[in-house]
Amino acid sequence: MSGVGGTSRINGEENALSKRLLSLEVVKDGEVLHSAVDKHPSLPPSPPICLLSALPPSPPPCPDHCPAHPSAHGQWLTFKEKQEKRGARTAEALGRSRLSFGFDCLRSIIQTPPICPASTRNTLDPTAQREKGDPHPNVSQTALIASTIIETLRELMPKTLEGQITMEKTPSYFVTREAPARISTMSRDTKLIVVVRDPVTRAISDYTQTLSKKPDIPSFESLTFKNRTTGLIDTSWSAIQIGIYAKHLDNWLQYFPMKQILFVSGERLISDPAGELGRVQDFLGLKRIITDKHFYFNQTKGFPCLKKAEGSSKPHCLGKTKGRTHPNIDPEVVQRLRDFYRPFNMKFYQMTGHNFAAWFNLKPMPGSVVMEVGGLYGFRCQTCCDRLSPKDVTAKGNAGIKRESILSPQV
Ligand SMILES: Nc1ncnc2c1ncn2[C@@H]1O[C@H](COP(=O)(O)OS(=O)(=O)O)[C@@H](OP(=O)(O)O)[C@H]1O
Incomplete structure (x- = not known):
């Protein structure tokens, strides 16, 4: 999903963060130490997020770009407060970048282990969690932080009106082992959109993206194999690993039914953008507003472009990082990967x-x-x-x- 060189350019959820607040409880020896109550009375209560066994000496660090940690600053700061503290423009004034901030943080919460146990069984059974090797013994404080962070993240997400849908795009969720459990903890109703393309082309695109940042990396061919003589593929290389879609999907299906997941074809996004977006609109229960008439094909770019960008009368094409020329790869290696x-x-x-x-x-x-x-x-x-x-x-x-x-x- 992000930084993965194109497995899925869009990975959105119908984000219920701003509509529904979770009920999260942290319990130790049967006593509720912390609870963040669902403020939506009509929703059924969610199960406790974690059971405590011990309080850790110190909470896990929060990345710089995330909300400040309460113990470090005495209180949680909203993004707006943080910006104001830094003398920056207010969150409202930041417009789009406010969104990016929220997404970055959400991504780090969802992906950075450990915030919460990775399975329901583990959530409810700390012993099982240890046995299964959950890296973090201090579930209690982690859960406390997780619930507070979730509350804070809600503030970071854009407010939605009734009928509006909030999308969040983080390509790497699809391949992050902990992501499905955490997202389902936030909302089981989340809708997921995954853009997939031929995994061989994906791997080459991924490599091309890395190469553009680090020109000294070894060749695609040498990274592909653990042992080129025997033809053993190096499945630990992320460019290869990410394209094993069935494996990643298996993980998501433990938490979300297939009907909540839409797969979009990356190839068709180019050959028939309106068709693919028609499927997306249907999936999200939106009226089909985006149609063929909104696109034209830009031969130079090799991609469809929007005839008019939102709020502008000018056409809009994808940025220059899309459609990079892929290096020529040894056809035998390509064939081996296809197999x-x-x-x-x-x-x-x-x-x-x-x-x-x-x-x-x-x-x-x-x-x-x-x-x-x-x-x-x-x-x-x-x-x-x-x-x-x-x-x-x-x-x-x-x-x-x-x-x-x-x-x-x-x-
Ligand atoms: N809208 C749309 N339609 C079709 N294809 C698209 C689209 N957006 C991105 N791409 C292609 O996806 C590849 C990775 O793009 P990104 O670098 O944006 O992906 S990522 O966010 O870093 O994962 C990259 O593929 P290659 O250009 O083949 O390397 C992008 O061109």
């Missing part, structure tokens, strides 16, 4: 019920049979998918898919 990702892509396709092969502009391999069963499409490729039986693709959407029977490559 590597194929089973994961198949699994991803099975989980989502989408024909991602077409989305990724991939062609069936010679000798493959394209199957269409129950509205789903799949490849039976001789090289990779022979273990995939027709019954595996008969299930509609997610229902009835036998997870174990889907190819499960070793990672």
Whole structure:
């Protein structure tokens, strides 16, 4: 998601932060030490976020750009107060940058371990959490901080009117192990949008982005392999790891139902932006306002551009960091990566019920049979998918898919 070189450019949630306040309690020996009550009376109470066992000597540090820590400053400061303290313009005056600030902080809260245990079981069972190796023994103070931070984050998010939706985009959420649990703790109703593209192109784009910042890094080819002679792919390299979408999605499905997740094709965002945005608008329950007439294709840029930017009469194209020229990669390495990702892509396709092969502009391999069963499409490729039986693709959407029977490559 962010800084990941294009797995997903948009990863938004219908952010309920500004509409719904959580009920968070910190309990020690049955005694409620801290509670941040849900201020929305019609909502059912949320379970306690964490059970305490011991108070830590000191709270975890908060990044500089985040709200000041209460123990360090005696009180929580809102972003506005912080800005005023620094003599900066007020948050209101900052407009867009206020949003970025909020997003950065939210991202660090959601991604920086540990704020809260990563699973419900762990939340309710500190012993299990230890056994499972949760790195932070001091759940209590962490939870206290987490609940206060969540309150503070609400202040950072833009206020919404009834019917408005707040979006937050942080590409790296999709691949952050702790993110689904934490986001579902904030709101189980959050809608998630994930932009995906062919993972091989994604990996090269990711590498290109890093290369633009660090020109001295090793070649893509050498980073791809643990052992080039044996062809063993280095799955610990983030550029490769991020493209194993099925694995990341599995993690999200532990906390969110598939109907709350929309997958957008990065390829189609270029070839048919209005079509993809039509799906997004439907998913969010919005009237289809953005249509073909809003776009034109800019040949030089290689991307669709908006005919008129919001609040302007001028066209708007993506910035110069989009559409960087990718380096030429050894075709054998590209092929090896295609082979590597194929089973994961198949699994991803099975989980989502989408024909991602077409989305990724991939062609069936010679000798493959394209199957269409129950509205789903799949490849039976001789090289990779022979273990995939027709019954595996008969299930509609997610229902009835036998997870174990889907190819499960070793990672
Ligand atoms: N709207 C839209 N439509 C289609 N493709 C898009 C869009 N926005 C970003 N991109 C492409 O996504 C790749 C990574 O972009 P970013 O650098 O913005 O991503 S990230 O936020 O750092 O993850 C990068 O891919 P490459 O240009 O192929 O490297 C971007 O061009």
